[in-house]
Amino acid sequence: MTFFIGQVLPYVTVVIFTLGILYRLWRWAMARIVHNITLSPFPQSNAQVAGIYAGEIVLFRNVFLFDKGLWIGAWPMHVALGSVIGGHVVGIYFLGKQFTYIGLSEHLSEQMSALLGTVFGLIMFAGLLYLLYRRLAIDSVRKISVPGDYLHLLLLLGIVSVGNFMRLFPAYGLEYGPAREYITGLVTLHPVPIPDNPLFIIHFLLVQVLLIVFPFSKLMHLFGMFANRWIMNRVYLDPAPGLPGVDLSKGVPVVRAVSEGGVTSAGV
Amino acid sequence: MPEYKGMKQAVRASEEDLRKIHMIPVPDDQKADEALKYLDEMRKKFRSFVTAMESCVKCGLCAENCHTYLGTRDPNNIPAGRADLVRKIYRRYFTPEGRWFGKLVGAEDISLDVIEEWYTYFYQCNECRRCAVVCPFGLDTCEVTMVMRQILHWLGMVPKLHAHVGHAMELTGNHTGLPKPGLVDTLEFLSEEIKDEFGVDVPFPVDKPDSDILYIPSSADFLLNPYTLMGAAMFFHYIGANWTIPSTMAEAGNFGLLFDQQATQRGNVMRLLDAAEKLGVKKIVWGECGHGWRAAKMYIPTLADRPVRWPITHLHDETSYYVQTGQLKLDPGKNNRPVTLHDPCNYGRACGLAENLRITLNACVPDFREMTLNREKNFCCGGGSAILFDDPEMYQLRIKFSQKKADQVRETGVGNNGDGVLCAPCSICKAQLYPMVEEHKLGVEVKGLIDLLGRALVWN
Numbered sequence: 002m003t004f005f006i007g008q009v010l011p012y013v014t015v016v017i018f019t020l021g022i023l024y025r026l027w028r029w030a031m032a033r034i035v036h037n038i039t040l041s042p043f044p045q046s047n048a049q050v051a052g053i054y055a056g057e058i059v060l061f062r063n064v065f066l067f068d069k070g071l072w073i074g075a076w077p078m079h080v081a082l083g084s085v086i087g088g089h090v091v092g093i094y095f096l097g098k099q100f101t102y103i104g105l106s107e108h109l110s111e112q113m114s115a116l117l118g119t120v121f122g123l124i125m126f127a128g129l130l131y132l133l134y135r136r137l138a139i140d141s142v143r144k145i146s147v148p149g150d151y152l153h154l155l156l157l158l159g160i161v162s163v164g165n166f167m168r169l170f171p172a173y174g175l176e177y178g179p180a181r182e183y184i185t186g187l188v189t190l191h192p193v194p195i196p197d198n199p200l201f202i203i204h205f206l207l208v209q210v211l212l213i214v215f216p217f218s219k220l221m222h223l224f225g226m227f228a229n230r231w232i233m234n235r236v237y238l239d240p241a242p243g244l245p246g247v248d249l250s251k252g253v254p255v256v257r258a259v260s261e262g263g264v265t266s267a268g269v
Numbered sequence: 270m271p272e273y274k275g276m277k278q279a280v281r282a283s284e285e286d287l288r289k290i291h292m293i294p295v296p297d298d299q300k301a302d303e304a305l306k307y308l309d310e311m312r313k314k315f316r317s318f319v320t321a322m323e324s325c326v327k328c329g330l331c332a333e334n335c336h337t338y339l340g341t342r343d344p345n346n347i348p349a350g351r352a353d354l355v356r357k358i359y360r361r362y363f364t365p366e367g368r369w370f371g372k373l374v375g376a377e378d379i380s381l382d383v384i385e386e387w388y389t390y391f392y393q394c395n396e397c398r399r400c401a402v403v404c405p406f407g408l409d410t411c412e413v414t415m416v417m418r419q420i421l422h423w424l425g426m427v428p429k430l431h432a433h434v435g436h437a438m439e440l441t442g443n444h445t446g447l448p449k450p451g452l453v454d455t456l457e458f459l460s461e462e463i464k465d466e467f468g469v470d471v472p473f474p475v476d477k478p479d480s481d482i483l484y485i486p487s488s489a490d491f492l493l494n495p496y497t498l499m500g501a502a503m504f505f506h507y508i509g510a511n512w513t514i515p516s517t518m519a520e521a522g523n524f525g526l527l528f529d530q531q532a533t534q535r536g537n538v539m540r541l542l543d544a545a546e547k548l549g550v551k552k553i554v555w556g557e558c559g560h561g562w563r564a565a566k567m568y569i570p571t572l573a574d575r576p577v578r579w580p581i582t583h584l585h586d587e588t589s590y591y592v593q594t595g596q597l598k599l600d601p602g603k604n605n606r607p608v609t610l611h612d613p614c615n616y617g618r619a620c621g622l623a624e625n626l627r628i629t630l631n632a633c634v635p636d637f638r639e640m641t642l643n644r645e646k647n648f649c650c651g652g653g654s655a656i657l658f659d660d661p662e663m664y665q666l667r668i669k670f671s672q673k674k675a676d677q678v679r680e681t682g683v684g685n686n687g688d689g690v691l692c693a694p695c696s697i698c699k700a701q702l703y704p705m706v707e708e709h710k711l712g713v714e715v716k717g718l719i720d721l722l723g724r725a726l727v728w729n
Contacts, residue, residue: 025323028319028323029316029319029320029323030316031313032312032313032314032315032316032318032319033314033315033316034316034317035314035315035316035317035571036530036567036568036571036572037567037568037570037571038317038409038412038567038619040398040401040402040407040618040619040645041617041618041619041620041621041622041623041645042621042623042644042645043621057405057406061405063330063402063403063404063405064328064330064405066403067330067334067403068328068330068333068334068403071328071329071330075328136329139329141329141332141333141338141344141347141350142327142328142329142332144344144347144350145327145329145332145344145347145349145350145353146327147327147373147374147375148372148373148374148375149370149373149374149375150326150327152373217364217365217366218366218374219323219324219325219326219327221323221324222324222325222326222406224324225320225323225324225406225408226324226405226406226407228316228320228324229317229320229321229324229406229407229408229409230406230407232316232317232320232407233317233401233407233409234407237621239582239586239621240580240581240582241580242582242586242587242589242590243587243590244481244482244508244510244552244554244587245481245482245551245552246481246482246510246511246551247481247508247509247510248509249508249509249591249596
């Protein structure tokens with residue numbers, strides 16, 4: 002079983018994840034942008050378009066402007082998620098010594114790595130719990146929720162809970178070293194047995210479930226956001242105003258008398 | 270009052286009405302299969318529809334930002350919930366997760382009940398696009414509504430109102446069904462009105478060859494909003510323009526945008542191009558009509574079957590230009606009442622027309638008060654996409670849909686003395702707001718923007 006989870010399934014996961022996403026993006030790309038439906042006020046340059054993207058990605062601008070109650074949960078959760086993913090990559094690759102590059106001692110770097118991991122892990126846990134509460138507590142959100150919406154949150158909560166537990170109780174945790182050895186084996190296509198730590202195996206398995214589900218779920222909003230903003234936010238330049246045959250440079254023309262009737266109607 | 274299993278619905282076009290707009294209705298027992306066929310076609314065509322189907326996370330942010338949900342508290346009027354009415358079918362038939370794990374992702378088999386839900390709720394959407402503005406991903410439920418109305422049209426499920434308008438447009442070139450002699454008569458009358466009220470001789474040239482400017486008024490202006498048409502004529506006359514109104518296309522609106530974006534909408538576009546070509550104009554200027562301006566500005570480039578040789582601008586992009594360059598003499602004192610501005614959704618969110626309205630309005634009135642939440646963040650009047658149904662049950666819905674707008678107007682305080690003006694430069698907004706300001710007792714009179722400009726002009 003651990004052989005399957007540790008040395009076979011990861012390859013299946015990567016294949017499904019990659020091909021699944023490509024399949025979804027291909028479906029989107031096959032459909033066209035039929036009409037110009039850019040939202041106004043229209044961006045006047047690509048720099049402004051980039052500004053819209055950046056505001057939404059970095060700050061969740063719309064969520065902040067229109068639903069602060071959602072922002073309080075969603076923004077910290079996503080920031081923590083991004084940090085945790087980044088932390089896993091550099092932490093495992095540099096064995097927690099990544100902060101020596103900004104001048105810290107090796108020991109301090111490891112402590113810093115552990116501290117940041119713990120803090121972001123806890124923020125993410127709190128954020129997810131809050132989003133779950135919100136989904137249940139707010140009438141309008143509950144009514145548009147389907148079982149999958151809750152399962153996503155529960156799956157993420159499961160991953161984060163196990164991760165936090167390993168972080169907070171190092172006796173149950175896993176050192177960077179064995180983790181790196183294992184991941185290196187996977188990446189170089191010479192898989193070695195998964196570290197014999199039940200919590201790590203559960204953590205790793207749940208992450209794989211998440212990645213398998215990813216292309217077939219609303220998690221695709223990561224890509225959907227770009228695909229959709231590509232349609233909705235683009236440069237539009239208005240034609241110049243000014244009417245042909247109208248010259249007011251010498252002042253308003255004196256109101257001309259109309260010879261007969263008010264209506265000229267050629268061809269009646 | 271038509272009703273289907275408790276759902277209140279707009280009166281729909283009869284088979285005879287449908288034949289007049291060249292549609293053969295699909296019998297009930299074939300609707301489900303046909304609907305899937307059409308849905309498959311549309312999902313392969315419209316990327317905006319596919320992204321809306323596949324990227325929504327159901328965060329629910331749109332709920333409190335949609336005036337139809339605020340007014341009715343019906344979950345099917347939450348933009349995400351409205352899209353769910355088709356998303357559940359889309360998932361079931363067009364996604365692997367819906368085919369294999371239908372229950373988990375909320376997929377559902379298609380049935381006549383579902384199609385009736387579509388007809389009910391996609392005609393309770395105002396297509397105002399506020400949800401697209403507020404959505405973190407910019408998902409546009411208006412696109413979903415438009416696709417679904419297209420499918421409903423192909424199934425033969427169109428409100429009588431929309432079908433009638435489509436037919437009238439084909440017969441006469443305007444929505445009210447006025448033939449050319451009727452148009453000319455009305456304009457003669459308006460010309461006399463201008464003479465009586467403002468003391469100036471202002472002509473309304475109709476079909477005048479070799480005009481420079483083709484003015485496309487909303488046909489509602491002939492009957493419901495005469496001061497809008499009078500204001501536009503006074504403006505053109507004042508600046509000495511060589512302009513004309515085409516009798517074959519005396520209609521700024523294009524209901525094709527609202528129920529059939531293919532044959533109907535394209536037909537109206539070609540009608541416009543024919544008129545412009547025949548009269549030899551140099552520029553086309555659009556009148557006060559929200560959805561019509563969107564259809565013209567944003568859709569003509571992709572719908573015209575011939576090269577479009579004429580620049581097309583909006584009346585208020587022009588008035589604001591002449592105001593800004595100081596070329597008009599205006600006396601705001603002639604509009605000495607408190608005024609607030611309702612931003613028509615299609616101007617503010619789809620056409621980039623918001624600042625120019627303010628430039629013109631500020632020059633025409635002494636006391637302009639902004640609504641809270643304005644420009645692209647404004648709330649719809651509740652009549653958007655012409656769901657201006659008159660039968661009692663649907664009329665009650667219109668009152669609910671306009672609740673948010675009423676609150677906004679009240680907040681400005683312009684109606685406190687009962688002499689306020691609610692400037693709404695869009696024919697559908699006007700048609701919705703005329704009765705709604707009475708229902709909500711707002712103490713304001715609804716006017717177009719060019720009405721105010723016409724009144725403020727200082728003649729030599």
